[in-house]
Amino acid sequence: MLSYDAYITRRAHWLDLRKKRRTSSGARAEAFAKQAAAVNRTFYEDRVRGFGQTVLRWSLTDQGLRERLALFWADHFTTVGKSAPQRSATSIYIDAAIRPNLSGRFADLLIAAVTHPMMLAYLDQQTSVGPGSVYAQRQSKLRGLNENLAREVMELHTLGVDGPYTQADVRQLAELFTGLGISKTGALQFNQRRAEPGSESVLGRSYGGDPARLEPVLQVLRDLAVHPATADHIARKLAVHFVSDTPDSGLVDHMAARFLATDGDLRAVYTAMLEHPAAWDDGPGNVKPPFDFVASACRALAVPQDRLQDAPVRQTNRLLVQPIGVMGQSWQRPSGPDGWSEEDTAWVTPQGLSARLRWAMAVPRRLLPELPDPRQFVTDALGATAPEPVRFAARAAETRAEAVGLILSAPAFQRR
């Protein structure tokens, strides 16, 4: 995968070609357009390859929890690219901001995600300007606040929508965030000239002052990260994701208490979850979202590495990326900053299920040189305790493709 810097360099090249195309004419303009389209194509290819690589990690890892946590937090801190280049960079953002912070302090994860240029661009922070700033006085294009990031940081990332904040807090946090921007080289940059002068009051505490600096922005994030409402919000969301759509309240309280006691030490919070008996209750597990379904199927089928990593982009798109979109989960393109649904009922719809079954029957034989023996595969995929109806179906299907499809379609496989 590209580094973020390499991505920025390529993006600058693309922007430059587009500019040259606009400012020239005739054959020259056409040549630039062609070159820009070729670079644009590489962004698309990177996006599809990012998918293949993520599936590969799921296929090969011996730390499954880590891969699931990466997906969970990437979703909690959703960013969606608004252009082809940006869409190719979501995996890069996850590698840079999310994955290094999966099991440290929540504050570090929060700061890494919220101040990453991908997030600043997605939630419009980089163009938000203090109305009283030097910048706003001197030019007319950008002259005021944009509340988007400030609201979502409190509503989605930290306190939760029922948290103790008001519209005034959103406004004050938006003022405090002014100055957070992106440099010409694509890095986080604090731009003092754009920052609103004076201090801001968020949840009753005063932050910042003159001259404006980055530090108070980091401080408010550190404070929000350890707020009791944040502890509750994060504990519940983890429990819903990893245990059940309707988690035991004792489990959630136990995790929230550990969060508070450790100032948001995520490893300790995961431990609290896993040591609680309610995390091990019997009963149907959560339904795998489409990506998890497809990735875990690839793991069970032991799809060869070259089919995931080096396959033609068109083929990966047709066999893997497009299908999860039809299952209801367009790869890295949720419709809003709240990410994907945690509810099983969002995925097990007639149309979503139809796409899952079609995938299970049609795609494995296109990914493998030879399909496995269904009688063995039922145990490989579901273990020794595979339900008898699934074993029967594996024996009774008319074709190998249908048998493998039936095994992957079984609720025992589609649930965790």
Added chain:
Amino acid sequence: MIKTLSRRAFLARSAVLGCSAAASPFLTRVSYAAAPWDTRLVVIILRGGMDGLDVVQPYGAPGYGALRRDLAGGPTRGASDLDGFFALHPALAPLMPLWARGELGFVHAVSTPYRDKRSHFDGQDLLEAGTADLGMVRDGWLNRMLQLVPGVEAQTAFALGHGEMKVLAGQAPVADWSPEAELSMSPQAERLMEMVMQDDPLFHPALTEALMLSRGTSMAVVGDMAGGDDGEGMMQPPRAAAGKGMVPVAQFAAEQLRGDSRVVSFSINGWDTHRNQGRVLGGALGNLAETITTLKDGVGAEVWGKTAVVAMTEFGRTVHENGTGGTDHGTGGAMVLAGGALRGGQVHGRWPGLDEASLYDRRDLMPTGDVRAAAAWILRGVAGLDRAGLERSVFPGLDMGDDPRLLR
């Protein structure tokens, strides 16, 4: 946290309680009786918070020009004049012939009862629940409407697309479907699939419904079922329906509405215009215009004459343009109405004014009407429901107020 239950989840729950899901008339393959009423209703949820002030632009209002500088509208900026006071965003120009025929209208300065936190997600939940708050909501208002009408069948109402439509979730039967979703297996595979899923309260009803809808909808075939690299009859990987934007959904909806279906609901996303609103809103409105014209062409003149399309959003946006050529989350917004069943050619609602004292919280358009009241009056006309049922069951606690005469 709000929790809406789909029809299938209700069935799942009754299965757990020991009632047989298989005994439900919904799960048997019955042919349809005549539809319970004749008017067609399409409810479109515009997710993200549509800026009503930029769609139906009050260019005649004092103060408008000062509030909207980059986003200035009105006829001098390419908008279509509606009535000398309001003008329609240029991206909706393809709908102006409908306006001229009285088949396109708006309700301005309306909102749900949602206030102050301005969250998309709670805002949408409340819009779809149709209640005064998010306390104990279990289903959506459009489903509760279906619960009041006798004769509702499995395909009377469709929730289309892949996003959840909580507005249609609940106990009354609703078909969840998407144009490209056809499922067709060999008879043996189908029997085995039923067997593999039979004990799962969530998967089994969804499978049954998918198989039933695959047989019951006529135009769902997508892709090269015959031909391709595997010859005839082999299962193909799932792929998106051919066609741009919302067109496949609108075509499918029209196909169903020409038949026995009476209610269709789906979402159009892309209204959260914090930045660069000129371009972003134009795209979303273009999508909406295309959806409405596709519906109109698809159902044909006769059915269009008895169709009501209602598009609603979770909230409006700030009256002031923000610092980045966009607008932030607000309160009062606008509804879009289209179809021959509706009384178009006018902007309904009570205009609150744009001077600071008239704004909500000194930042948002003051809502002077409740989107639920407008919806309730439309339901009253569409399905012949009485006021008591609407105020008690469909929108509990709502006062519908005087008849705004939204229907012809």
